[in-house]
Amino acid sequence: MSDLKKGISRRQVIKTGLAGIVATGIAPTIITRAYGYTNEPTGSTVKFGFNVPQTGPYAAEGMDELRAQQLAVEHLNGEGDGGMLNTFSSKMLKGNGVLGKKVEFVTGDTQTKSDAARAAARSMIEKDGVVMINGGSSSGVAVAVQGLCQEAGIIFMAGLTHSNDTTGKDRKANGFRHFFDAYMSGAALAPVLAKAYGTDRQFYMLTADYTWGWTQADSMKTFLEAEGWNMVTDVRTPVGAGDFSSYITPVLQSGADTLILNHYGGDMINSLTQAVQFGLRDKQVNGKNFEIIVPLYSELMAEGAGENIKGVYGSMNWNWQLSDPGTQAFVKSFGEKFGAPPSNSAHTCYVQTLLYADAVERAGSFNPCAVVEALEDNTGSLEGISSASNKGFLFDGMGNGKTLYRSADHQCFKDVLVMKGKESPSNQYDVLEIVETTPVSQIYYEPDHEMFGGAEASLGTCNPGA
Helix, strand or coil: HHHCCCCCCCCHHHHCCCHHHHHHCCCCCCCCCCCEHHHHHHHCEEEEEEECCCCCCCCCHHHHHHHHHHHHHHHCCCCCCCHHCCCCCCCCCCCEEEEEEEEEEEEEEEECHHHHHHHHHHHHCCCCCCEEEEEEECCHHHHHHHHHHHHHEEEEEEEECCCHHHCCCCCCCCCEEECCCHHHHHHHHHHHHHHHCCCCCCEEEEEEEHHHHHHHHHHHHHHHHCCEEEEEEEEECCCCCCCCHHHHHHHHCCCCEEEEEEEEEHHHHHHHHHHHHHHHHCCCCCCEEEEEEEEEHHHHHHHHHHHHHCEEEEECCCCCCCCCCCHHHHHHHHHHCCCCCCCHHCCCHHEEEEHHHHHHHHHHHHHHHHHHHHHHCCCCCCCCCCCCCCEEECCCCCCCCCCCEECCCCCECCCCCEEEEEECCCCCCCCCEEEEEEEEHHHHHCCHHHHHCHHHHHCCCCCCCC
């Protein structure tokens, strides 16, 4: 883990690779099915599995997730300053491991491919004996790994996954998502965009051709049309395309005055950069200045896009510039260790690791069904939302204000940030500004909403794997 322990830049770590991280020195074990559940820890340690994209178009996000996961393990084991253990509203975690066991971890490379991600997760479950898997930067990967964990009797604490399907039609009893979703992005962004650009816009979408892109496009269309905007067309693009010039050229002849890029990671950097190079933002169409929108933002993407991000709107789950005590504690710990502020993908993986550990402590067991029960809780609810579905585990101090892990679908509900590329950044990390914090009441929906599988969507039952 030497690369992560040095305060070197993200790009240096991405360039040199993760050989030092994968070689954890933890000897593989054979899967044990003790009475009741899969991989019951029997010794003085317990093992987590961190499954992230170490290669591929979303590798930058994966690297930051892995740094945050390592930091979470250190804090759980009593190393460092404790980070969000000091601000978390639940006080079960004492920095002495989890249920008195020291936490160890192994890693896998999802490659941003579902088959590779499942293979890596299966190896961690069957060979390394992990009790929980956390991570991912692709909803296609998240859905695939979540399904595997359900079959194997392992808890899946999703990392960066934004598709409505993850806790919608593909929801699973053994799976939990802290990150927000595409519906929430649309609900938060559309009113801000209508206020900034008017209610008479013609928009063209380029959409990553997998579950996240599809649900992001559907969500943006739904909420923008409600504001009076009209979609010209939605063009699907392959993940990792690299060159988007052939997709951008038709935009100029389409009559659209707005381009929405439903892309992420390296794909967003490339498509946005190429759209700006084609001169789209210098044009006037329908008597309006041409605008570009990136619905799902990341600090790492914004850094990579450089000057091209200025003035571009998007949404985020969390941002390091928030001033609450939890954010300040996490940013301090992460910055001191790695020499840069954390991304929102890093934040969600860190929080998910702590939330799992806390649920184990509250349950008094690593049994996945006990953990599910602890995370569902059902005694908490959000203020200002009159709905029978407003029940679950309510917590605070993790950087997003009061947050509900809803028991009905295992989706977290919290405020959503609307962001904009800064016109005059003060340094390489100061590239985005928060323009609005959308209250949770504006983005709340019922678990049987049609965008999430309707009445037929079901968590099913917890599988302990025995």
